[in-house]
Amino acid sequence: MEIDINETTLNRVRGHVRKYAEVISSVMKVEVEIVDSKMTRIAGTGIYKKAVGVPAKGSVYRDVLATGDSHIIKEPGKDALCMGCADKGRCLEKLEISTPIFYRGEIVGVIGLVCATDSQRRKVLENLDSHLKFVKQISEFIAIKLYEYDENVISKERKDILNQILNSMDKGVIVVNVEDKIISINNSAMKELKLSPDYLNYEISLKTKEEHIYGKEIYEVVIDKKEYLLAGKLLAISSIAKESYRAFIFDSIKKLNAEYQQISSERAINIESIIGDSYPMERLKTKIKKVAPTKSTVLITGESGTGKELVARAIHAHSDRRDKPFIAINCAAIPDALLESELFGYVKGAFSGANPNGRMGKFELANGGVIFLDEIGDMPLYLQVKLLRVLQERKLVRIGSNKLMDLDIRVIAATNIDLKERIDKKKFREDLYYRLNVIPIEIPGLKEREGDILLIMDKLIDKYNEALNKYVHTVDEEAKGLLLNYSWPGNVRELENTVEFMINLSDERGVITKEMLPDNILNEESRECRGNLESREGIQTIAQVEERLIIDALNLCGRDTKGKNEAAKMLGIGIATLYRKIEKYRID
């Protein structure tokens, strides 16, 4: 519905005007013509029907439009108003009644009643009062129609404006009526939920999970059997109609889902998640409980897969920052060129190729909570300088900005390489080392706490029995011996992969036997045997064994990215560790 500015006000409701003209004509048994403010006939009955769209000539209508006064011309041709009329002398009308139509204080048209015969004239004059009232009433009805028309235009306009605003929002918006049907859905929501406008009127179920992420409530949303986990606000919208509406406003699902998963896994992790009752592990747990409530920086050291991240999360879970973010970043897994912006963020237009709106860095995301800087030993030197400054000043500046931001953050760093050795090689700053090493936590390798192997294995067997729908209840003595003797270079991560492997191979007897163990464990056994048999000659250094194992895994899985990922999994080490070792041993 668009307004044509050249159109007269009355013409906008011409359909209604024509109906009212017919109504007057049939009730009063007279002919009717209705003209607009430009004297053009909008409606006409009887002989005037053909003249619709044609300008009326009579001077009476012009006078009504000018003065706003009604006129009753009882003797057409003789009335003073007829003097200037072009049709004077040829006029066949017997009686003419002209009534103005007012709308918002303006005269927008005239209703003209014309009697062409004496009998019509007589009947109208007999009931003149009630007829005049009736026409005035119709004139008001027309004004009401004009009002409704304008209100319609205004509300459509408002709706259009609102839709434009909603569709330009990043947030998804879904409006739902009392019957839980979708009555409006914006572009962001359609994009995020992969829905089309056809989903209007579909039923939607919105149930709160009574959990929050960054202050937003998490909802389980179901539309057409599709389930989504969304975080946002559900607002009740009051309306003048009886019906009430609710608007669900939510954020980018992918982003929040990723954050949600991170947070929910963080929530689930606490000191109880650290399995092991060996002496070193008991000491570790006591230390975690002691240091968790402080704000001091922690440096966790330990081989790959010993549970450094697990310990960092447990510290977070037992600190008073447990409801604040825990943000982890692996400094070795992110290319140097990107690491700086990942850590510190950047402002709008900081560099080409960046998000045009700028981006928060991990430090900013972790503000108020904990940042976990994994594999800190791999951080390039120039970033170590920047990190040191952030740690000293507790202030942050995004790349491309000069605005200082206050940081209230606890730093937990971790490394599986010898930082002292890196310092000697001038690859790690000594001052940063001392800044980080306020509370050192060392996690022993799995082999050094053999007592934990069976305990952790038992828990993992339960986990994978459930996940893979199996029922393994025993590991036979021979397999147990091999597992206990194995060197576990990939530590708990490797043990977990091994358990998953064994449970996959298990049969309905539910007993793990030697045949179900992965090759690397069996191979190590045969190498050990060979070593024994051939005495000192057969002994290799750990590094040699490690290099051999990596080459074997790469030969088996391939050297492309997918192959390397598989090889890392098979070896029980992280992908970043694998890359580092490939570089260390110069494996092609």
Ligand SMILES: Nc1ncnc2c1ncn2[C@@H]1O[C@H](COP(=O)(O)OP(=O)(O)OP(=O)(O)O)[C@@H](O)[C@H]1O
């Ligand atoms: N004591 C433990 N009890 C239970 N699970 C453990 C334990 N230690 C490690 N894990 C599990 O082993 C896997 C590897 O642990 P995590 O990622 O914390 O090791 P990491 O030392 O940080 O490894 P990387 O140096 O390769 O990053 C995770 O699935 C973790 O839950």
